[in-house]
Amino acid sequence: MTRQLTIGAAQLGPVNRSDERGAVVERLLALLHQGERRGVELVVFPELALTTFFPRWYVDDLTETDHFYETEMPNAATQPLFDEARRLGIGFALGFAERTLDSTGATTHRYNSQILVERDGSVVATYRKMHIPGHADHEPDRPFQHAERHYFEPGPDGFGVWHAFGGLVGMAICNDRRWPETYRVMGLQGVEVVLIGYTTPIHYVPDPSQDALAGFHNRLVMSSGAYQNGTWVVGVAKAGPEEGVELLGQSSIIAPSGEVVAQTLTTRDELITATCDLDWCARYKQTLFDFDRYRLPEHYTRITAQRGVIEPPRLTEPPSDPRGQQ
Amino acid sequence: MTRQLTIGAAQLGPVNRSDERGAVVERLLALLHQGERRGVELVVFPELALTTFFPRWYVDDLTETDHFYETEMPNAATQPLFDEARRLGIGFALGFAERTLDSTGATTHRYNSQILVERDGSVVATYRKMHIPGHADHEPDRPFQHAERHYFEPGPDGFGVWHAFGGLVGMAICNDRRWPETYRVMGLQGVEVVLIGYTTPIHYVPDPSQDALAGFHNRLVMSSGAYQNGTWVVGVAKAGPEEGVELLGQSSIIAPSGEVVAQTLTTRDELITATCDLDWCARYKQTLFDFDRYRLPEHYTRITAQRGVIEPPRLTEPPSDPRGQQ
Numbered sequence: 001m002t003r004q005l006t007i008g009a010a011q012l013g014p015v016n017r018s019d020e021r022g023a024v025v026e027r028l029l030a031l032l033h034q035g036e037r038r039g040v041e042l043v044v045f046p047e048l049a050l051t052t053f054f055p056r057w058y059v060d061d062l063t064e065t066d067h068f069y070e071t072e073m074p075n076a077a078t079q080p081l082f083d084e085a086r087r088l089g090i091g092f093a094l095g096f097a098e099r100t101l102d103s104t105g106a107t108t109h110r111y112n113s114q115i116l117v118e119r120d121g122s123v124v125a126t127y128r129k130m131h132i133p134g135h136a137d138h139e140p141d142r143p144f145q146h147a148e149r150h151y152f153e154p155g156p157d158g159f160g161v162w163h164a165f166g167g168l169v170g171m172a173i174c175n176d177r178r179w180p181e182t183y184r185v186m187g188l189q190g191v192e193v194v195l196i197g198y199t200t201p202i203h204y205v206p207d208p209s210q211d212a213l214a215g216f217h218n219r220l221v222m223s224s225g226a227y228q229n230g231t232w233v234v235g236v237a238k239a240g241p242e243e244g245v246e247l248l249g250q251s252s253i254i255a256p257s258g259e260v261v262a263q264t265l266t267t268r269d270e271l272i273t274a275t276c277d278l279d280w281c282a283r284y285k286q287t288l289f290d291f292d293r294y295r296l297p298e299h300y301t302r303i304t305a306q307r308g309v310i311e312p313p314r315l316t317e318p319p320s321d322p323r324g325q326q
Numbered sequence: 327m328t329r330q331l332t333i334g335a336a337q338l339g340p341v342n343r344s345d346e347r348g349a350v351v352e353r354l355l356a357l358l359h360q361g362e363r364r365g366v367e368l369v370v371f372p373e374l375a376l377t378t379f380f381p382r383w384y385v386d387d388l389t390e391t392d393h394f395y396e397t398e399m400p401n402a403a404t405q406p407l408f409d410e411a412r413r414l415g416i417g418f419a420l421g422f423a424e425r426t427l428d429s430t431g432a433t434t435h436r437y438n439s440q441i442l443v444e445r446d447g448s449v450v451a452t453y454r455k456m457h458i459p460g461h462a463d464h465e466p467d468r469p470f471q472h473a474e475r476h477y478f479e480p481g482p483d484g485f486g487v488w489h490a491f492g493g494l495v496g497m498a499i500c501n502d503r504r505w506p507e508t509y510r511v512m513g514l515q516g517v518e519v520v521l522i523g524y525t526t527p528i529h530y531v532p533d534p535s536q537d538a539l540a541g542f543h544n545r546l547v548m549s550s551g552a553y554q555n556g557t558w559v560v561g562v563a564k565a566g567p568e569e570g571v572e573l574l575g576q577s578s579i580i581a582p583s584g585e586v587v588a589q590t591l592t593t594r595d596e597l598i599t600a601t602c603d604l605d606w607c608a609r610y611k612q613t614l615f616d617f618d619r620y621r622l623p624e625h626y627t628r629i630t631a632q633r634g635v636i637e638p639p640r641l642t643e644p645p646s647d648p649r650g651q652q
Contacts, residue, residue, distance in 0.1 A: 158625045163640050180506035181626045188628040190637040206613040220584050224550035287532040292634025299484045300507045302514040304630045308618025311516040314489050
């Protein structure tokens with residue numbers, strides 16, 4: 001008996017600044033219904049699915065952007081999605097901007113968040129993005145901003161893994177997926193499927209030589225994270241030309257082998273599905289990547305002991321010890 | 327002005343059990359001379375280059391295999407390689423089985439080692455493989471053994487990085503390359519080029535579904551390690567049908583972008599070269615993978631605090647906190 005989970009990656013095309021939440025939720029519902037017709041048990045929506053990717057504009061006063069953030073989830077706009085998903089018995093993950101409030105209604109935190117909801121409508125967890133890319137200050141020479149570090153603080157909770165959907169489920173958001181530590185911290189909790197929403201401008205302003213590699217890098221980091229931890233990875237994009245910025249599509253469902261088993265073809269609203277055998281993970285977790293047998297944490301200390309680079313000392317003389325160990 | 331280093335990846339075809347060291351060193355010299363004609367400054371030879379991959383056979387008494395190990399480096403058999411490389415002003419990395427001795431001549435340790443020699447003939451360092459794959463006991467049901475854990479103990483020195491060849495050079499061996507920690511520990515020391523010898527049977531006995539993916543996985547782990555740390559990676563195989571076991575070729579030189587810029591086509595002795603711009607690393611190290619700016623070691627603690635998997639507790643009731651954080 002294998003544990004089969006049919007997952008839908010529900011890519012979204014652009015969401016413009018003028019789009020109302022209600023119109024976006026209609027699109028999410030349409031994808032949910034497509035998922036139902038295709039036997040999907042879990043639908044994964046992208047990062048910041050309910051709004052445009054507003055960190056591409058800079059404002060000095062964050063409160064001017066309060067309307068991009070949700071202060072509760074579900075709320076009036078998203079309740080229809082929660083209700084319909086529960087009615088259909090389909091779980092989902094949904095990315096959104098989150099603004100937490102104190103008892104007086106004042107803003108306490110701003111996070112880039114993703115909620116996971118089980119098939120019975122219960123909330124499993126909310127993950128808050130930790131690796132916030134881009135910049136915090138206005139950089140007027142850019143063709144567009146990527147001021148995520150202005151709009152969001154890093155989530156405080158770490159990378160959790162939860163018993164859900166008959167397996168062990170983890171979450172990450174966009175830039176998190178480029179860091180091998182993300183997958184490894186979840187792999188060390190036995191994760192079997194990692195759900196990742198992303199929004200990736202194809203034009204990388206600090207080094208445009210990377211633009212032509214955007215799809216390659218997206219696949220590379222998710223495939224290696226899958227393989228090296230023996231886990232399924234579901235990466236779901238907000239894609240296409242959003243407010244003049246072309247966003248990468250290539251939403252993918254990736255097996256524990258690192259193989260892409262489903263990928264979107266368009267940069268529009270598009271659902272792809274795969275039936276994921278969660279027991280396939282054991283082929284990697286119990287062989288080549290049997291962590292308990294093969295890992296050497298005593299030699300990994302730099303990974304947690306230091307944040308940035310510390311170069312080795314430069315020897316002025318050739319080492320007297322021929323092994324040259326430092 | 328950029329720092330250009332022309333590197334040769336000197337793949338070897340099979341080395342049989344009956345092959346004398348001298349005959350192997352002749353092949354290494356032929357590849358070295360090819361490198362000289364192509365302007366190479368650093369030649370990388372494979373893992374256990376001087377002998378057949380003897381862990382494919384099991385013997386109870388390790389001393390019967392003493393002749394596969396070197397007790398000094400250089401030694402009589404390899405001195406011609408060291409001499410000729412120094413004469414040509416070409417550095418090299420060479421993998422070999424190492425047996426250390428105490429003052430009485432008794433064996434103290436057995437390592438799977440790789441020595442790095444500068445263009446002037448000085449020894450930069452010897453790296454001793456840490457992630458030892460396979461098994462320690464005889465497994466008679468296998469078509470061939472992979473008893474590396476019988477023949478080698480893990481190296482004690484960690485992953486070093488050295489100032490050499492005008493840049494920062496690190497080393498790893500074979501199975502080390504599958505572990506993201508390997509590259510990250512070196513990345514945290516600013517590594518700009520990682521030299522990796524490998525010997526990979528295409529048939530993976532514990533899970534043959536991985537056989538058809540051997541080349542994909544080889545490329546996946548080295549490309550992601552390169553990209554995620556902004557470093558060149560040079561992976562060099564012992565390839566082809568060695569003593570009845572088909573070994574993966576696909577030796578590669580990989581850029582900090584993760585792109586393969588040179589790859590062998592055969593499974594025989596074959597030299598591939600690339601002129602590696604070490605300053606290209608900065609395009610990644612100073613942007614997307616600016617560790618000091620973006621890494622979050624406080625959330626990576628599991629990577630060093632635990633060796634194997636610790637699954638999250640299974641909640642019997644849905645979490646009362648709707649965030650479900652644990």
